[in-house]
Amino acid sequence: MKKTLMELTDIRKGYDLPNKGNVTILDDINLKIKEGEFISILGPSGSGKSTLLRIIAGLVSPSQGAVLYNGEQIVGTNPGVGMVFQSFALFPWLTVLENVKLGLENKPLREAEKMRKALAVIDMIGLDGFESAYPKELSGGMRQRVGIGRALVMEPDILLMDEPFSALDVLTAENLKRDLLELWTEKKIPTKSIIMVTHSIEEAVYMSDRAIVLSRDPARVITDIKITMPHWRDKQHPQFTSLVDRIYSILTKREVPSVDVAEVSKKKLEKIQEVPAGALTGFIELVEDLGEKVDLYKLADQLSLDLDDFLPIVEAAQLLGFATILQGDIDLTVLGHQFAEASVLERKILFKEQLTKNVPIMEKIVWVLHSKSNHKMEREFFIEILEKHFGPEEAEHQLDILIDWGRYAELISYDEKAEVLYLENEIAATME
Ligand SMILES: Nc1ncnc2c1ncn2[C@@H]1O[C@H](COP(=O)(O)OP(=O)(O)OP(=O)(O)O)[C@@H](O)[C@H]1O
Numbered sequence: 558m559k560k561t562l563m564e565l566t567d568i569r570k571g572y573d574l575p576n577k578g579n580v581t582i583l584d585d586i587n588l589k590i591k592e593g594e595f596i597s598i599l600g601p602s603g604s605g606k607s608t609l610l611r612i613i614a615g616l617v618s619p620s621q622g623a624v625l626y627n628g629e630q631i632v633g634t635n636p637g638v639g640m641v642f643q644s645f646a647l648f649p650w651l652t653v654l655e656n657v658k659l660g661l662e663n664k665p666l667r668e669a670e671k672m673r674k675a676l677a678v679i680d681m682i683g684l685d686g687f688e689s690a691y692p693k694e695l696s697g698g699m700r701q702r703v704g705i706g707r708a709l710v711m712e713p714d715i716l717l718m719d720e721p722f723s724a725l726d727v728l729t730a731e732n733l734k735r736d737l738l739e740l741w742t743e744k745k746i747p748t749k750s751i752i753m754v755t756h757s758i759e760e761a762v763y764m765s766d767r768a769i770v771l772s773r774d775p776a777r778v779i780t781d782i783k784i785t786m787p788h789w790r791d792k793q794h795p796q797f798t799s800l801v802d803r804i805y806s807i808l809t810k811r812e813v814p815s816v817d818v819a820e821v822s823k824k825k826l827e828k829i830q831e832v833p834a835g836a837l838t839g840f841i842e843l844v845e846d847l848g849e850k851v852d853l854y855k856l857a858d859q860l861s862l863d864l865d866d867f868l869p870i871v872e873a874a875q876l877l878g879f880a881t882i883l884q885g886d887i888d889l890t891v892l893g894h895q896f897a898e899a900s901v902l903e904r905k906i907l908f909k910e911q912l913t914k915n916v917p918i919m920e921k922i923v924w925v926l927h928s929k930s931n932h933k934m935e936r937e938f939f940i941e942i943l944e945k946h947f948g949p950e951e952a953e954h955q956l957d958i959l960i961d962w963g964r965y966a967e968l969i970s971y972d973e974k975a976e977v978l979y980l981e982n983e984i985a986a987t988m989e
Pocket residue numbers: 572573582600601602603604605606607608609
């Protein structure tokens with residue numbers, strides 16, 4: 558039996574947000590992290606992955622629950638972890654050596670010992686010869702090597718990495734992933750466990766032994782998958798691709814609840830993905846052209862889109878009932894096929910029907926405009942309603958996308974200058 562290094566029990570994290578009260582970001586998180594495990598944490602954007610990592614590091618305290626390290630509850634920063642950040646977080650006025658040595662700042666070691674350890678790590682991460690260079694003289698990949706070196710020099714039991722490769726170009730990232738994996742699999746570092754937050758399913762399946770998938774609003778663990786393929790993994794191997802597909806379908810799975818319109822103001826509004834109608838239309842056309850059951854993962858790859866850019870489009874197509882996802886494949890529904898083949902006018906009608914049926918707030922907006930004798934209402938009015946559900950910044954985004962969709966469907970019009978939503982006379986007349 559492998560030893561449990563860390564344990565998270567019943568973690569909940571809430572933040573007090575303006576107009577929304579205490580919003581639960583993470584809920585009911587129970588995790589055991591064992592020696593020898595390389596864990597990836599995946600989940601939709603904004604779900605709470607970084608918050609979870611920060612709770613493990615002791616940089617953020619949970620609202621409820623406990624974090625145990627070697628069986629003891631941690632208070633303040635976790636002494637057993639080293640952290641690597643997406644943004645490298647280097648000090649520009651310090652050299653490579655000084656930045657790496659910073660990891661040892663709080664260790665009770667003699668200067669000579671700190672120097673020895675830092676130089677050894679610099680060598681190990683492939684920066685030999687760059688000890689006295691400043692971050693601005695280094696490429697992105699080299700800077701992240703310094704970031705990793707600063708964490709490794711602490712010889713932490715657990716290495717935490719928050720999207721460590723996402724700020725790097727593809728080739729540099731691949732190179733660094735291989736080097737890090739070599740250090741880990743060949744036990745060249747004393748690290749006992751690695752936890753990495755990532756947006757890339759492929760990266761997770763390539764590198765880790767366990768993938769944890771979080772839901773959103775709030776984040777709960779929806780899947781915890783063991784990845785047992787030996788290293789080095791072949792990304793073309795059917796076992797590899799089917800696992801990527803499986804995680805993809807878990808991440809894209811969503812339920813479309815049927816919402817009673819009268820209940821909308823009381824119920825929690827579902828966030829709409831910010832995908833303009835034009836992009837959505839193009840996407841549906843593309844899937845139609847590619848034929849039956851398109852592998853989502855391959856499609857994202859072909860379009861050179863990041864998961865984060867791609868998932869919203871897929872989600873929006875699902876929300877409107879134009880597409881379904883099954884085991885990592887996207888398929889158009891009957892309506893989706895109809896939409897792809899329809900004329901411009903017919904498309905607008907289909908879009909309008911689906912929008913009214915599946916996005917209850919849209920119907921509410923039309924209802925408000927229709928109720929007014931001049932069929933007009935200020936943007937601010939709707940912002941206030943949306944703010945209660947989404948907070949100020951997101952409310953603006955949500956209304957923008959509702960306006961975009963509503964305009965495309967010819968359900969509503971918008972005067973950008975006056976910031977007023979309105980119904981065209983003939984549209985209002987058809988509703989009498
Ligand atoms: N200090 C804070 N105060 C209020 N809300 C916060 C705070 N930190 C994070 N949040 C909110 O918590 C949610 C989760 O944020 P977090 O950064 O953990 O998500 P994430 O999954 O890492 O996101 P991404 O994939 O975009 O990096 C977000 O809605 C964010 O706005």
